[in-house]
Amino acid sequence: MLEITQLTKAFGPNKAVDNITLSVPQGQMVGVIGRSGAGKSTLLRMVNRLAEPTDGKILFGGREVTALRGRALHAWRAECAMVFQQFNLVGRMSVINNVLMGRIFHHGFATAMLQIFGPEERALAIRALDRLGMAHTALQRAETLSGGQMQRVAIARALVQQPKLMLADEPIASLDPLNAKVVMDALRTINREDGITVLANLHTLDTARTYCDRIVGLMEGRVVFDGTPDQLTDRQAREIYGAEADDAFSEGVTSTALRPAQPVRALEGAE
Numbered sequence: 280m281l282e283i284t285q286l287t288k289a290f291g292p293n294k295a296v297d298n299i300t301l302s303v304p305q306g307q308m309v310g311v312i313g314r315s316g317a318g319k320s321t322l323l324r325m326v327n328r329l330a331e332p333t334d335g336k337i338l339f340g341g342r343e344v345t346a347l348r349g350r351a352l353h354a355w356r357a358e359c360a361m362v363f364q365q366f367n368l369v370g371r372m373s374v375i376n377n378v379l380m381g382r383i384f385h386h387g388f389a390t391a392m393l394q395i396f397g398p399e400e401r402a403l404a405i406r407a408l409d410r411l412g413m414a415h416t417a418l419q420r421a422e423t424l425s426g427g428q429m430q431r432v433a434i435a436r437a438l439v440q441q442p443k444l445m446l447a448d449e450p451i452a453s454l455d456p457l458n459a460k461v462v463m464d465a466l467r468t469i470n471r472e473d474g475i476t477v478l479a480n481l482h483t484l485d486t487a488r489t490y491c492d493r494i495v496g497l498m499e500g501r502v503v504f505d506g507t508p509d510q511l512t513d514r515q516a517r518e519i520y521g522a523e524a525d526d527a528f529s530e531g532v533t534s535t536a537l538r539p540a541q542p543v544r545a546l547e548g549a550e
């Protein structure tokens with residue numbers, strides 16, 4: 280269980296996140312929506328401690344994440360993987376070595392930089408790539424991949440961390456419709472099969488509705504909606520997105536209107 284209590288992050292007078300309280304049971308897939316500047320990234324960044332809260336607490340499995348320091352914080356970052364819009368791969372490094380960088384949290388930084396990984400870790404990396412339909416690219420340089428492929432490699436890197444929680448900050452914002460679907464299918468498969476909680480910032484409503492068990496709507500740093508996709512009315516969604524509503528609705532239709540793969544695996548062969 281992830282428990283966020285009265286969490287606030289202020290940048291000067293501006294509260295990017297304003298007194299948010301949320302409980303997320305293990306294994307839930309949550310879509311965080313809201314217009315640009317609503318506080319979605321700041322919220323996720325505080326969960327894995329890339330940003331420090333001004334006030335409030337985050338607990339995971341009863342442990343106070345916001346109080347962790349040193350080794351304990353390092354261990355938390357292994358449990359709490361993060362996937363970014365821009366993938367954050369090292370282009371000149373091979374795909375498998377990029378994936379192995381996910382093991383950095385289980386080693387020291389130096390060991391990871393020297394790429395001292397055992398056969399078990401290499402096997403783990405190949406299995407992760409295979410689940411994402413990417414094992415055949417293991418020896419290629421990451422820079423030779425398409426955006427969708429890069430994001431799948433980034434998800435494989437997150438998987439080898441063996442996380443309990445996966446944070447995805449606009450994971451499909453840079454992708455074309457088909458790759459967006461492949462990446463969202465991958466996140467959902469991981470969520471269902473491994474019981475990993477997924478918290479994803481999504482800028483299109485249709486994606487959140489299609490893939491998530493729960494939608495949290497943010498406006499000016501506050502939670503203004505928290506419920507199932509069915510409970511979110513179009514009127515509420517338009518309020519959440521404000522002036523960006525047309526983009527959020529129309530991009531949704533063009534990007535991920537394709538239904539998710541049923542059953543939730545079908546990653547094989549997608550490029």
Ligand SMILES: Nc1ncnc2c1ncn2[C@@H]1O[C@H](COP(=O)(O)OP(=O)(O)OP(=O)(O)O)[C@@H](O)[C@H]1O
Binds near residue numbers: 290
């Ligand atoms: N490092 C920072 N310094 C100052 N202000 C910041 C910083 N990071 C975020 N903010 C401000 O906090 C607010 C929330 O930003 P945040 O990036 O969390 O929103 P968002 O919902 O993720 O938006 P987007 O979808 O555009 O990424 C915005 O007003 C933003 O300008």
